[in-house]
Amino acid sequence: MSVSKNVKLPHLFYGGDYNPEQWPEEVWKDDMRxxxxxxxxxxxxxxFSWAVLQPGPDSYDFAWMDRLMDLLAESGIMADLATATASPPAWMAKLHSESLPVDENGARYAQGSRQHYCPNSKAFRLYGQRxxxxxxxxxxxxxxxxxxxINNEYACHISRCFCDECTREFRVWLEKRYGTLDELNARWGTNFWSxxxxxxDEIGLPGKTPTYANPGQQLDYMRFMSDSLLDAYLGEYRILKEITPELPIMTNLMGAFKPLxxxxxxxxxxxxxxxxxxEPTAGIPVFAAMQHDLMRGLKAGQPFILMEQVTSQVNWRQQNPLKRPGVMRLWSYQTIAHGGDGVMFFQWRQSKAGAEKFHGAMVTHTGDENSRIYREVEQLGQELRRLDALVDARVEAEVAIIFDWHNWWALELDSKPSRDVLYLEQIKQYYKALFERNVGVDFVRPDADLSRYKLVLAPALYMIAPGVQANLEAYVQGGGTLLTTFFSGIVDENDRIHLGGYPAPLRKLLGLCVEEFDPMLPGQTNGISVSGFGDLRGEFACNLWADLIRLEGAQPIAAFTSDFFAGSPAVTRHTFGQGKAYYVGTQAEAGFTSGLIGAILGEAGVQAPLEAPAGVELSVRxxxxxARYLFALNHNASAVQAELPEGRFADLISGRELAGSLELAPNEVVILQKRQ
Structure with a gap:
């Protein structure tokens, strides 16, 4: 389903969270204007209107919602109608205190904020589904x-619950997963530590333990909580599908968010x-671009909707600076460039009271159209009306990054060689090198069909679950190029070591064996030297980790320069079938990573859609x-110029025609389509 192609709204989505229950109804008509x-x-x-819609367990008030829905219809504005279950009313906590979640210390959370529910609570599900x-x-x-x-930002505040109901449901979940206790004991390695x-009924939750809990238990508890929250979602989803099968249904996710x-x-x-x-003053939002690509990858390239962003400033950081003029518009177009079919905001009108009263909005506390914020909101909204041609257009990408939540959970469990190896940080390094070269990226599961990609990266792929080894080998055997990094191929889906020398499932593919690894202390460094790989040569610093690699067919690209493994391989390349597999056995400085990625891209035949100055972001849908649409976004504080390919181009935003060269003012955006 393409939600933007919905017959009721065949345009890019534009709007925001609207909370008219916070305002007298005379304000509503001005809102419509x-x-x-x-x-x-x-x-x-x-x-967040459950308490207003349902004043008590057996009473409902839909009159105000009826008037609101009618007013929206009269104004030609569509409704993304929420189920309101993100924040249960106070009467539920009073009548069913067991619906409140419990932390790992056994303390029950209080009502008075939001998301104060256990996803396995029978009362929460019963009243919510009604x-x-x-x-x-x-x-x-x-x-x-x-x-x-459905709901809102699942697990944003409560991603784990340790109540009695969760304990009972965890046992049911485990029995369904493993069938027998013998199988569970084998998978968890429970002969260790008795x-x-x-x-x-002997199995509990991995809550407050004297020292490390069982890793298999911890990993399965993370799976269980993600599944529990999903099951709560599905309880509402099935009702909506039964009654309105033709309407799209969703919940707003939170990007690269670990719990789900x-x-x-x-x-x-x-x-x-x-x-x-x-954060609005941290420079080019590379991580936001990465998360756009990740969200697009969740449904194999289907365009997504940015459900929330802020026009100006949030209220929940230690300090909350403003977005500078033009930045909201620029970052909104970054969303569309990476596959967004709409940009929306939290929220429409800035609240008078409550915990988020200082959170920015489309209409600020001034209450009218004379603010800088509203003028930028109006400019963007009028521009988006011209861009119907982009609806459901797909992002072009010849490179993929493998992403796996189960790998993330397992990699960052306690009792590891280094707690400083963080999954997102490893992913970010390689994404940034691709982003700065304006190379489009898809995110895929480890078991995805990789055949369409010229290059696949799998940083820190610690967990190799069943089927993944065969998938990676088939991809490279068929002519693909794979890059993976240190601490990959170490464990199975239950966090048990793959025996036979690291990385056992990938040794044949990579042509090497990691005999030992040496996590570095904070501030400790080593060096790597490369004599020439493409344009990459010289000495570079490395830190965090060093592998002691024994070659088994792979060729060294770079070698360590210090310590007892000086001269041993740090980065390797192995020909496997028709393709190549690269292995990076350390964390190198950014210059090396960029140069390595550049050389591999050149070897794989991957190019940016245009040569552009640094700070200019390019993407193609x-x-x-x-029809092909080239986005160019200038993140620089000064104007820049780039040469265009031969031919004439139209800018969808301004309507002007361009040829020869492109000049971009600071924070400027163009969307170019070649004229026939």
Whole structure:
């Protein structure tokens, strides 16, 4: 399903969270005027309105929502209607205190904030699903209804619960997963530390333990909590699908967010939506771009919707600086360049009271259209109206990065050789090298079909689950190029060591054996030397980790320069079938990583869509009709110039025609389509 192709809204989404229950109804009509002026075509409503919609366990009040839905329809604005279950009302906590989550110390959370529910609570699910059914039955035929929004930012605050209900459900989950206690004991290695179980009721949660809990238990608990939250979501999803099967359903994710296996969640979302809040003064938002690509990858390239960003400043950091003029627009176009079919905000009107009253909004506390923020909101909204051609266009990418939530969980469990090896940080290094070369990137699962990619990167692929070894070997055997890094290929899906020398499942593919590894202390460095690989040569610093590598067919590209393994391989290349497999046995400085990636890209025949100065971001989307749209975004504080390919180009935003060269003012964006 392409949500943007929904017959009710065949445009790029533009709008934000709308919370009119916080305002007297005379404000609503002015909201409609300002929304239409700004080009808003959809708003998210009801996200935190459970207590207003349901004053008590057996009473409901939909009158205000009826008036709101009718007003939106009259104004030509669509509704992304939320199920309101993100924040249970106070009466539930009073009647069912067991619905409140419990932390690892056994302390129960209090009502008075948000997300104060255990996902396995029977009361939470019962009352929430009753409300969802009433909403769906009441508004299923309403002309304003375009999409369903379940809950909000699952696991944002409560990603783990240690209550009695979760303990019981964990045992059920384990029995379903393993079938027998003998199998569980084998998978968890419970003969270590006398942890063997003889009854399912002996198994608890990995809460407050004297020292390290069982790694297999910890890993399965993370899986269980992700599944528990997903099951709570599915309880609402199934009701909505039953009553409104034609309408798209989603929940807003949070990018590279550790607690949820979002590839699994994506199977049950008709469109991916997510919330992005980069720190506004930290320079080019490379990590935001990476997360856009990750979210697009959750459904194999299907465009996503940015459900939340901020116009100006958030309220939850230690200090909360403003986005400078033009930055909101620039970063919104970055979203679209990376596959977004819409940009929305939290929230429409800045709140008068409550914990987020200082969080920025499309309409600020001034309350009118005279603020800088509203003028930028209006400019962007009017521009997006011209870009219907981009709806459902797909991002072009010849490079993929393997991403795996289970690998992330396992890699960062305690009792490791180094706690400084962090999954996202390893991914970011290589993504940044690709981003700075304007090379498009897809994110894929380890078991995905890799055949369409010229280069696949798998940094820190610590876990090799069943089928992954064969998938990687088939890809390289068929002519692909793979790069992986230190501490990869170490364990199976239960965090048990693959015996036979590191990295046992990848030794044949990589043509090497890692006999030992040496995690470095903070501040400790080594060096690597490369005599010439493409344009890469010289000596570079490295830190964090060093592998002691024995070659078994691979060729060295770089060697360590210090310590007892000076002269031994640090980076290798191995021909395997028709392709090549690279291995990086340390964390090198950025200059080396960039040079290595550049050389491998050249060897694989991958190029940027255009030569551009540093600080200019390029991306390409291609429509179903074959039309190709080149995005150029200038993140520099000064104007820059780039040479265009031969021919004439139209800028979809401004309508002007360009040929020969392209000049971009600071924070400027163009979307170029070649004229026939």
């Amino acid at each position: 300002l929304m239409k002026k700004a080009g808003v075509n959809i708003v998210s409503i009801g996200i 409300l969802v059914r009433k909403l769906a039955e009441r508004y299923k035929d309403h002309p304003a209804l375009a999409m369903w929004h 942890q063997k179980y003889y009854g399912w 296996d979002q590839f699994e969640w994506a199977k049950h979302m008709d469109v991916i939506t997510w919330d992005s809040y980069p 291609r429509g179903a009709d074959g």
